[in-house]
Amino acid sequence: xxxxxxxxxxxLFLTLGASSGWANPTGxxxxxxxxxxxxxxxxxxxxxxxxxxxxxxxxxxxxxxAEIVKKDLELMGYFRFVDRKAFLGDPTKRIRNTTDVDxxxxxxxxxxxxxxxxxxxxxxxxxxxxxxxxILAGKQIxxxxxxxxxxxxxxxxxxxxxxxxxxxxxEPGIFETQIAFVCxxxxxxxxxxxxxxxxxxFRQLTDDRSIVLSPTWSEDGKSIYxxxxxxxxxxxxxxxxxxxxxxxRPITRFRGATIGLxxxxxxxxxxxxxxKDGNSEIYLLNLDGTARKRLTRNRDIDVSPSFSPDGEEMVxxxxxxxxxxxxxxxxxxxxPARLTFKGLNNTSPVWSPRGDQIAFAGMDTDGHFDxxxxxxxxxxxxxxxxxxxxNEEPTWSPGGLLVGFASNRRGRYQLFSxxxxxxxxxxxxxxxxxxxMPAWGPRSR
Amino acid sequence: MSVARLDSISSLAAVSxxxxxxxxxxxxASVVGHALLxxxxxxLNTRMAPRRNLAITPGPINVMxxxxxxxxxxxxxxxxxxxxVRAIPKAKDRTADxxxxxxxxxxxxRKKEREDLETLARRREMAAALSDLQQDLEKKPTPRPxxxxxxxxxxxxxxxxxxxxxxxxxxxxxxxxxxxSVRQIITDNFVWIQKKDQLRAEVTFQIDGEGNILRPxxxxxxxxxxxxxxxxxxxxxxxPLPLPPATFLDHIVSEPLVVRFDPNSK
Numbered sequence: 001x002x003x004x005x006x007x008x009x010x011x012l013f014l015t016l017g018a019s020s021g022w023a024n025p026t027g028x029x030x031x032x033x034x035x036x037x038x039x040x041x042x043x044x045x046x047x048x049x050x051x052x053x054x055x056x057x058x059x060x061x062x063x064x065x066a067e068i069v070k071k072d073l074e075l076m077g078y079f080r081f082v083d084r085k086a087f088l089g090d091p092t093k094r095i096r097n098t099t100d101v102d103x104x105x106x107x108x109x110x111x112x113x114x115x116x117x118x119x120x121x122x123x124x125x126x127x128x129x130x131x132x133x134x135i136l137a138g139k140q141i142x143x144x145x146x147x148x149x150x151x152x153x154x155x156x157x158x159x160x161x162x163x164x165x166x167x168x169x170x171e172p173g174i175f176e177t178q179i180a181f182v183c184x185x186x187x188x189x190x191x192x193x194x195x196x197x198x199x200x201x202f203r204q205l206t207d208d209r210s211i212v213l214s215p216t217w218s219e220d221g222k223s224i225y226x227x228x229x230x231x232x233x234x235x236x237x238x239x240x241x242x243x244x245x246x247x248x249r250p251i252t253r254f255r256g257a258t259i260g261l262x263x264x265x266x267x268x269x270x271x272x273x274x275x276k277d278g279n280s281e282i283y284l285l286n287l288d289g290t291a292r293k294r295l296t297r298n299r300d301i302d303v304s305p306s307f308s309p310d311g312e313e314m315v316x317x318x319x320x321x322x323x324x325x326x327x328x329x330x331x332x333x334x335x336p337a338r339l340t341f342k343g344l345n346n347t348s349p350v351w352s353p354r355g356d357q358i359a360f361a362g363m364d365t366d367g368h369f370d371x372x373x374x375x376x377x378x379x380x381x382x383x384x385x386x387x388x389x390x391n392e393e394p395t396w397s398p399g400g401l402l403v404g405f406a407s408n409r410r411g412r413y414q415l416f417s418x419x420x421x422x423x424x425x426x427x428x429x430x431x432x433x434x435x436x437m438p439a440w441g442p443r444s445r
Numbered sequence: 446m447s448v449a450r451l452d453s454i455s456s457l458a459a460v461s462x463x464x465x466x467x468x469x470x471x472x473x474a475s476v477v478g479h480a481l482l483x484x485x486x487x488x489l490n491t492r493m494a495p496r497r498n499l500a501i502t503p504g505p506i507n508v509m510x511x512x513x514x515x516x517x518x519x520x521x522x523x524x525x526x527x528x529x530v531r532a533i534p535k536a537k538d539r540t541a542d543x544x545x546x547x548x549x550x551x552x553x554x555r556k557k558e559r560e561d562l563e564t565l566a567r568r569r570e571m572a573a574a575l576s577d578l579q580q581d582l583e584k585k586p587t588p589r590p591x592x593x594x595x596x597x598x599x600x601x602x603x604x605x606x607x608x609x610x611x612x613x614x615x616x617x618x619x620x621x622x623x624x625x626s627v628r629q630i631i632t633d634n635f636v637w638i639q640k641k642d643q644l645r646a647e648v649t650f651q652i653d654g655e656g657n658i659l660r661p662x663x664x665x666x667x668x669x670x671x672x673x674x675x676x677x678x679x680x681x682x683x684x685p686l687p688l689p690p691a692t693f694l695d696h697i698v699s700e701p702l703v704v705r706f707d708p709n710s711k
Contacts, residue, residue, distance in 0.1 A: 030701070032624055032705070033628070033707065035709075036708060038634060038637075041636070043636075076638075088552075108553065134674065137677065137681065167671065168674070170639075170671030170672060171638070171671075
C-alpha cells in the first residue's frame with residue numbers, strides 16, 4: 001500500500017473516531033445545571049505587606065494598606081474577610097510567589113483568595129508589591145507594583161482594591177470615585193462639597209454663601225455642574241466647577257429657576273428644567289449654556305430628567321395626571337409613558353448605568369420618603385429603605401454597583417450608600433450640618 | 446355475859462381463828478399462784494420477743510428467726526448475709542483521656558479532623574438515605590423517562606432526546622436525588638457578584654471512588670475571565686462530593702460530570 005493510501009486510511013480512521021465521540025464526546029456525560037448563585041459573600045484573606053528593607057522604618061504602612069483595602073472591599077457588601085486571629089502560620093513571612101503560600105492551610109480557613117506582599121521605603125517614597133492568589137486553583141492571579149509618596153498610600157490601596165475587584169468580578173471597581181453633594185452651612189447657605197466614595201477626604205469646594213442645588217458631574221469627571229442663586233442679581237444661574245483649577249464660573253443666565261441637571265450620553269449635552277417660558281419644561285443645553293432644544297411642551301410641570309445609558313430614552317417627573325409621577329419618553333420628546341402607578345409623590349428618578357433599573361424616591365402614607373427601584377419598564381417596584389424617616393435623592397455609582405442617597409434617619413441629613421437590593425446600608429458623612437443631593441462621579445479622575 | 450354467849454364468843458373466836466388461818470392459807474396460795482403465773486408469762490414473753498444486742502457491732506446484722514414454713518424445701522437459714530462493700534473507683538488514667546489528647550494537638554489539626562469527621566458523617570448520611578430510598582423504589586416499577594407506555598418497537602418519543610450518558614439510571618429518582626444534592630453543594634459554593642449577567646460556562650470533571658473531584662476543566666468559557674474563575678472555584682470548593690449509592694457508583698465514576706453555570710436560565 002502506497003504512503004498516500006496509508007495516509008488516507010489513517011485520515012478516515014481519525015475522522016470516524018472523532019465523529020464517534022472519541023475526540024469530542026459531545027452529549028456524553030452527566031449534566032448538572034446551576035441556575036442560581038450563592039448568597040454567600042466572597043471569602044478572602046489579606047496579609048499586611050511586610051517591610052523588606054528600606055531607609056526608614058515604616059512598619060505600620062503595611063497594616064494601614066491592608067486595612068484600607070479591607071474596608072474598600074467590605075463596603076461593596078460582596079466580600080467577607082477571614083479574621084486575622086484565625087490565620088495559621090507566620091504572618092510576617094514574606095510571600096513572593098506561589099511556593100511561599102500554604103494553599104491547603106488557607107483553604108482550611110475557607111478563603112477563596114489571598115492578598116499578600118512586601119514594601120520598601122525611602123524618606124519620601126514607598127514601593128509596594130502585592131500579589132493576589134487563587135487558593136483553590138493554587139496559582140497567582142494578580143501582581144501589582146506601586147511607587148508613590150508616603151501620603152499617597154491611600155491612593156495605592158484604592159488602586160489595588162480596584163484591581164482585585166476587577167479580577168474577581170469582571171467589573172471595574174469604584175474605589176477612586178468621588179461624590180459631590182450640597183452641604184448646608186447655614187439657614188440659607190448651601191455650598192458645594194465633595195467626598196471620596198467611602199466618605200473620607202471631605203472638602204468644601206465653594207464659599208459663595210449662596211444656595212447651591214443639583215450638582216452633576218461632567219462625563220470626564222473633571223467638572224461639576226450645579227445651579228446656584230446669585231445673591232447680587234437675585235437670579236438662578238448655571239455654574240461649572242473645575243476640579244483642576246478649583247474654581248467655578250457661571251455658564252448661563254435664565255429667567256426663573258434652573259432645576260435638575262443630567263448629561264445626555266448621546267449628544268453629550270446637559271438636560272435641565274427651565275422656567276424661562278413661564279412653565280417648568282425640560283431643555284437640552286449646549287455646554288456654553290445656551291438652549292439647544294426643548295423636549296417637553298405642555299402646561300404641566302416637568303422636572304428631574306435622567307437619561308438611559310444608551311441615551312435613547314429619558315425618565316422625568318411630571319404632574320400632568322394630577323399627582324407627581326414618573327414618566328418615560330424617547331430622547332426626542334415623544335411617546336411619553338407612565339411608569340409609576342403607586343404612591344402620590346414619586347420624584348428624583350435616576351437610571352442605573354447598567355440600564356436595567358431606575359431608582360427613585362416615593363412618599364409613603366406616613367409622609368416620609370423612601371428609596372425604591374423598578375425595572376426600566378416600570379415593573380418590579382421594590383422598596384429599598386424602610387421606616388427610617390426620610391430617604392431621598394438617590395444616585396447610582398458607576399456600574400450600578402451601589403446606590404447613594406440622603407437620609408435624616410439619625411437627625412441631620414447625611415449621605416449613605418447601599419447595594420442595589422437595599423442591603424449593606426453604610427453611612428458616609430457625619431457632622432452637625434445637612435448633607436444633601438449626592439451625585440456620584442464617574443470612574444476616571 | 447352468859448356462858449353461852451361466851452361459848453359462842455369463843456366458838457366464834459375459834460371459828461374466827463380457824464377462818465383466819467384458812468384465809469391466810471388462801472392468801473398465800475393465791476400469791477404463790479399469781480407468782481407462778483407471772484413467771485410463766487414472763488418466760489413466755491422473753492422467748493417470743495426479739496433479742497436486742499446492745500453491743501457495738503461493725504455493720505448491720507440481720508437475724509433470721511425460725512418459723513414454721515409450709516414448703517418442705519425452704520430451709521430457714523440463720524447465716525448472716527455478706528455485708529455490701531462499696532467498690533472504690535479506680536483513678537482515671539488521664540494520659541488516655543481522649544479530650545486531653547485532643548487538646549494537646551494543634552488547633553489546625555483539630556479543625557481539620559473535625560471537618561473530616563463532619564464530611565464523612567455527611568457522606569454516610571447521604572449514602573444511607575439514598576440507599577433507603579433506592580430500596581423503597583426497587584419495589585416499584587421504574588418510571589419511564591417519557592412517561593408514556595411503550596408504543597412498540599421503533600416508536601418515537603414525543604420529547605427531544607437528551608444526553609444519553611446515563612444508560613438506564615436516567616430517570617431513576619435515587620439517581621436524580623443524588624444529582625440534586627451535588628447541584629445544591631456546587632450552587633452554595635458558586636459566589637458571583639452580578640446576578641443578572643447573561644453568561645454561561647461549563648466545567649467538566651470526574652470523581653473517584655471517594656468522591657474527590659478530579660481534573661476540573663473549563664470546557665466552555667463564558668468570555669468573562671472572572672465568571673469562569675467563579676465557576677471553577679465553585680467546583681473545586683465542592684470536593685469531596687458525597688458518595689452516591691453503591692448501585693450508581695460505578696456509573697458515576699466512569700462518566701464525566703458536566704456542570705453548566707447559567708444563572709439566568711429558566
